[in-house]
Amino acid sequence: MTTPTEITQDTQTNAQPTGETATMTTARHMTAHAEKRTNYLAKRDTLKTLTERLERYRxxxxxxxxxxxxxxxxWRELLRENDGDVTKExxxxxxxxGDNRETADELEAMATELTEEHEARQVEVIAARTAYRQARQxxxxxxxxxEFDHALAAMASTTEGQRLLSAMRLMQHKSERDVLLDPSFGDGQYSSFAADERRRxxxxxxRRFPRRLVEGLAKQRQAQRLDATTQPDSLEALxxxxxxxxxxxYDGPRTAMQAEFAKRRRQIDAAQATGSEQHRA
Incomplete structure (x- = not known):
């Protein structure tokens, strides 16, 4: 009985970067992450200050x-209590x-003036946050x-690790044999299968071999009471x-185009309000 492994074992290659190449690749991505993170934090600090100003005005x-x-x-109550006598109080x-209403009007105007800049900073923060999260991921x-490759390499250098790798190879053969002997997957002669059947x-x-491997690892973690959530030190920066x-x-515009549309909408509303006031006058 021929198997997929026997047919392809001489042609498969490992495309994963290793050694110095892998380290350099990781370093570039860590640098990109740090740059995106710094940019995001700087922009949101600016936004935080602006938001505090806006809230203070409001x-x-x-x-x-x-x-x-x-x-x-x-004052209206006092006027009635004093029978129309206008006192100093x-x-x-x-x-x-009048003073408080004038102050309120001016603060509201200041808040309105700051709204456009606040929206622009929000849009910048959203873009920076998205870029940071992508770089982080x-x-x-x-x-x-x-980390996984390094752990495998360290394990493979031990006697127990070499034994595990040999056992994994045997389990892979077993998974292949189990599938090929399954009536649902043909007569066991992989080399005679059509292309569609081979893919199936x-x-x-x-599906079967990785599942068996994961189940075995999970069983060992449970038996040895290992904390599966523990992260390596290299991930602390992430x-x-x-x-x-x-x-x-924030529930306003989330893109530059949306912010521009909101700005024009405010301008139109302001122009209409001014026109209505002039018409009433």
Missing amino acids: KGAAAAREEAEASDKR IRQLKRAV MAWDIEVET VDAEIE EPVAELACEQG
């Missing part, structure tokens, strides 16, 4: 508006109404693969950066 406007309403209500309260993938057999072998509150709460 809160100040709301507080001034609330104070104006309270003063307005109070009433005059002070009336001035406070790429670097993480390479680091994990490199290969897919089943690729810990994900959590989003700040100023990023999480």
Whole structure:
């Protein structure tokens, strides 16, 4: 009975980078990750400062508006209590109404003026965060693969490791034989299979053997009480950066095009509001 391994064992090559090449590849990706991370953190620090300013303007406007309403209500009450006599306190309260309303109007205008810049910084942060996450994932993938290759190399240099590799080879042959003897996959003569049938057999072998290997490793981890979540030291620099509150709460434009559209919409609304006021006048 011929098997896929016997047919292809002399033609397969390992395309994974090893040694110095693998180290250089990983280093490039780690450098790219560090650059994207630094850029993202810098842009979101700017956004955080801008968001705090915007919130301060809005809160100040709301507080001034609330104070104006309270003063307005109070001077009217006092005027009635004093039977129409305008006292010093009433005059002070009336001035406070105007002052606070003027302050609220100005702070609201400042917040409106800052909105456009705030949206632009949000768009920049979204782009920088996306680039950082992509670079981090790429670097993480390479680091994990490199760690796995190094661990395999270290294991293979031991007597127990060589025994495991030999056993894995035997298990691969067993998986191939089990598939080829399965009535669902032909008569066992792999070399006589049509191309479509070979692909079906290969897919089943690729499914069975790795599954058996993973099951065996999981069993050993459980038996030896190994922590499967423990990460190598090389991955510490790739810990994900959590989003700040100023990023999480944003629900405005997320691209430059959307920000430009929002800007034009505000301009149109402002022009219409001005036109309505002039018409009423």
